[in-house]
Amino acid sequence: MGDIYIYMLIILAGLAITDLVVGVSNDAVNFLNSAIGSKAISFKTIMIIASLGIALGALSSSGMMEVARKGIFNPGEFYFDEIMIIFMAVMITDVLLLDFFNSLGLPTSTTVSIVFELLGAAVCVSLLKIGESETETFLDLGRYIASETAIEIVTGILLSVVIAFTIGALVQFLSRLMLTFNYRKRPAFLAGIFGGLSLTSLYYFIIVKGLKGADLGGLNFIFEYTTNVYTTLGYGFIFWIIFSLIYVYVLKWDIYKLIIILGTFGLAMAFAGNDLVNFIGVPIGAYDAYNIWMDAGAVEGFRMDALGGKLPSQKWLLILAGVVMILTLWFSSKAQAVVKTSVDLARQDSGIERFKANFLSRYLVRYSIMTADGIQRVMPKSATNYISKRFEKVPSLGLVTKNADKPAFDYVRASVNLMVASVLISVATSYKLPLSTTYVTFMVAMGTSLADRAWGTESAVYRIAGVLNVIGGWFFTAFSAFTAAAIFAYIIYLGGFYAIIGLVVLAVVLITRSFIMHKRSQTEQKITDELHxxxxxxxxxxxxxxxxxxxxxxxxxxxxxxxxxxxxxxxxxxxxxxxxxxxxxxxxxxxxxxxxxxxxxxxxxxxxxxxxxxxxxxxxxxxxxxxxxxxxxxxxxxxxxxxxxxxxxxxxxxxxxxxxxxxxxxxxxxxxxxxxxxxxxxxxxxxxxxxxxxxxxxxxxxxxxxxxxxxxxxxxxxxxxxxxxxxxxxxxxxxxxxxxxxxxxxxxxxxxxx
Missing domain, CATH: 1.20.58.220 (Phosphate transport system protein phou homolog 2; domain 2)
Structure with missing residues (x-):
């Protein structure tokens, strides 16, 4: 009997590696788009910095693994074999779903997919248990599902859309008021102040909050001096202001480029710390469940109460997962298509729009213009003129020079994108809340582009249509994840190990087909005569x-x-x-x-x-x-x-x-x-x-x-x-x-x- 579960663990390990590959291909957009869009540093440098961030972030994700084990359902209400059915259905669904979105070149939320897959599979198995019971009814479903935690997670994900968009727009608006589009000619001390604020935020929320839960061995003593929030922030702000002013005045180096470098590192680290649970949390949960079951004598009908308790982190698995993520980042071509979608929707200038306008985007633009006109009539003329002057574009921004692949936006917006997204994700990670990094980074980028007036009358209707398409894809992800995981769980419940083999073969065939088609499309794209x-x-x-x-x-x-x-x-x-x-x-x-x-x-x-x-x-x-x-x-x-x-x-x-x-x-x-x-x-x-x-x-x-x-x-x-x-x-x-x-x-x- 135990051999079957060993085989299942081996299959889960293979699915985990596959999930890491397709998941990182999807989520690379989260920490690469700002650096790539601004062209502040070379692509190779971006990849090296992101790789270092992923490696360190993987070690800080141990606390997040609990979400997969007990965040969505109550493990004590299930037997070991039922837990394995849930975990197996979730992983098969996750691999197929993420690969589908990658093939379309659309960013989707790995957090949303894993949360709703766990919910769908757990609900299915719970209903099967209730159906076999003579005393339980549908109303008893709440015993099996961790309703409060699940609602908190889902609510947090939905709220993150509004919060990320609002904060991104507000911070970008204030930054642009201070620095303008002609930020290179602004007084150097303003760049120093902006750098000090940005680096302080990255320092505290990434290093202190993000790494505090990491298992760094003997280096953990560093965090003993960061218990007082105000003291840490105060001294940090003074240090980074002085550092930024020296960096700008004495060394005469580009502080914005440094912010983008550190922001890319911090966001990659925050991504790995928050999202690693999406890829390996379920297999690690299955591995922990198997160890608990074996320690209990491998008896049938064993309840998994211990799975809901505190369990030691598997550091070697985290390191191995980090290595796979880094390799995927370097060698995945699908990631580039997903990055392109996000950069196109946030670029500063008008041009070829990827998405077509729809009735909802036209409606939103029409009434937004009416609202803006109303606000402008109420505001004092002097205030309106002052703000308009601060947002005047640099004259050369609209020119296309020969053979030049110009940046999608400038260093200021890239810095704000990275800083705000890093802070929000790190805060969520410190509270062990699986925030959607895709939601946050994408909506921050959309908020900053709106504040920067990148959505002008020439492009707003197309950009909003693109945002609506992507957000609609997220809701489609939730529905698809819940439904597919529930169906797969039911199939495995009926067919046992043979059903698992059949579903895995199906997953391998579909992913292989997707890989071949992607390679073929790449080859065709290279040989296809495109117009220049x-x-x-x-x-x-x-x-x-x-x-x-x-x-x-x-x-x-x-x-x-x-x-x-x-x-x-x-x-x-x-x-x-x-x-x-x-x-x-x-x-x-x-x-x-x-x-x-x-x-x-x-x-x-x-x-x-x-x-x-x-x-x-x-x-x-x-x-x-x-x-x-x-x-x-x-x-x-x-x-x-x-x-x-x-x-x-x-x-x-x-x-x-x-x-x-x-x-x-x-x-x-x-x-x-x-x-x-x-x-x-x-x-x-x-x-x-x-x-x-x-x-x-x-x-x-x-x-x-x-x-x-x-x-x-x-x-x-x-x-x-x-x-x-x-x-x-x-x-x-x-x-x-x-x-x-x-x-x-x-x-x-x-x-x-x-």
Whole structure:
């Protein structure tokens, strides 16, 4: 009998390692986004600092392990085998759920997932016990669930959203009033004061509060001198103010960069201290339960009252978990996608928005503007002018320099993000409250971006929609975690060890599939021809740079057109859906280039302002091409998806002739633009005109067929639509070629004249 539980512990250990990997991939956003977004230090330096923070934070998380053992349910009301069912169901659910969110590139809360998984599995097993009892009813569920603790934890998680957002916005508002966006030119003593306050906060809440519960062996004597809060804070503030002023005035170093370095370290440490329980708390609880059961003689029907008591921490397991977390941080590529979501929503400037506006975001923005206008009318004019002046942006903030990947926000906001999030998480950890680090860091970042007026009229509706999507994902996490853990617990209860093996195999298959798909998408992303914005300031430079983009559009257009019509001819719905997805992606990328026109024009010199018209016209033509391809793919997909009649033999024959001609023309055009051999464009233009004549003849042929034979209305409509859109597609590509040929020829003439 005991061998089965040993196998279960081995499985739990494997799941714990997997959970650490997928969990850190998800939660890396919590402590990396501010440093990465501000670009204060190199990525390698960020990773080293975060790794050191994780290593130290892992040792301070021992007290949090009690939450998994007794924070959600009363272990004394369950037998050992029932406890193992709960723990096994929780770990399988957690691994699958976190991997699902990682694959989507969305940050979710590992704390929410583990809390509701424990709650779901415990409720399921409790109801099964109640169902088997002749005396108990549903009202007795409160005996099994630690209601007060569970409510306290859930309430704390929900309140953290409001608290983190409010405090983040308030601290950022005050910081910006003091330092402004032009903080580099403010008096140095202000930077010293800001540094002193920031470093004092990080020192007390991270080092004193965060590490006080850590098992540091002989170093624990340090904390004997920090029992008096006011004395510790007072002396700490004096020391760090003096340190900051020396740092700024004497050494003339950047205090903001130091705050970001220490803040990243502190936040990584706070993350490990608070969130490690989410990944290994359940397996450690199962290991403790097994030891208690074995010490009691491995008897059946043994109640786990001892699991609710004080148990020694497994320091070696904490160290091992810290090592796995650090390795994952360095080698996980999924973490980068999750970090990108948070940085995009908090960036200072407008640009390409990842999320689409929805009715709720529009409603919130509309009424927020009305509220702001009302407040502005009530406030004294002098106060309004003073605040507005403090929040004036630095003029160069909106410029996009050549080949520059500029910061999403400045050092001041990055410092506040790290400082406030670190303080809030460390306070929660010191009270053994499993606060959601994802909730806190994300909402602090959103609060500071709001206070910094990053959500202007150009971007607010999209940013709020993004925040609502992420928060909605958290609620979805809670519901999914509770439901899936309850279902898995029921399956294990019925099927025993065989059910466990089946669920583990399912988890391995799904995670392996997710890993393969992620690798494949990465490979495709590397080899996929993406469109790049032009950054040159001369007409010759624009021709050179944009020709690569045109070559890419022609290449992708050739593949999409062929895939769509071949899919239509063969009635291959999957190929049609794939082509439609590709056409939408092309449209989004072209729109992104058009949205960058503002910054492109801002960067042009006065002497070369004429280059903008050429580039705008090129992008207009590319947009027309993408719209034609999108129409062709959409109408073809809808036709097959609606189970309409297939094309007739004569229609297929005509289409194949057009496909072959277009394929050759697009391929030749692609090579011309790729090699910048624009002198060959004249012959391509004539070939495209011949193709237009061919398309016109096919249209006339179909008109006669429609008049003289019994044609399907749907087929006829589709066929005419395809031919007409193909003609528009060729007209547009001809215009692109003519535009480049004209400009290149004109440019060559001007060069020779000089």
């Amino acid at each position: 914005k032009a950054e040159s300031k001369t007409i010759q430079g624009i021709i050179e740079e944009s020709s690569d983009t045109v070559a890419t559009v022609f290449k992708r257009s050739k593949n999409m057109y062929s895939k769509t019509l071949e899919g239509l001819i063969n009635q291959d719905l999957s190929a049609l859906k794939s082509a439609r997805k590709d056409s939408k992606k092309l449209g989004v990328e072209v729109d992104a280039l058009r949205n960058n026109i503002y910054f492109f024009i801002r960067n042009l010199d006065e002497q070369t302002i004429g280059a903008s018209k050429f580039y705008i016209d090129v992008l207009g033509h590319l947009q027309d091409i993408s719209q034609s391809l999108e129409y062709i793919s959409r109408s073809s997909t809808d036709h097959i998806n609606n189970n309409h009649k297939s094309l007739k033999f004569t229609q297929i024959k005509d289409l194949k002739e057009i496909i072959n001609r277009i394929h050759d023309i697009f391929e030749e055009s692609e090579n011309v633009f790729k090699n910048k051999d624009f002198i060959r464009l004249e012959s391509i233009i004539s070939k495209k005109r011949e193709l237009l004549e061919l398309v016109d003849s096919k249209i006339e042929k179909q008109v006669k067929r429609t008049k003289n034979t019994d044609e399907s209305p749907k087929n006829t409509t589709l066929y005419f639509g395809l031919l007409l859109e193909t003609r528009d597609l060729m007209n547009t590509t001809t215009q692109v070629a003519e535009q480049y040929f004209t400009e290149y020829d004109s440019n060559q003439f001007d060069t020779e004249s000089e």
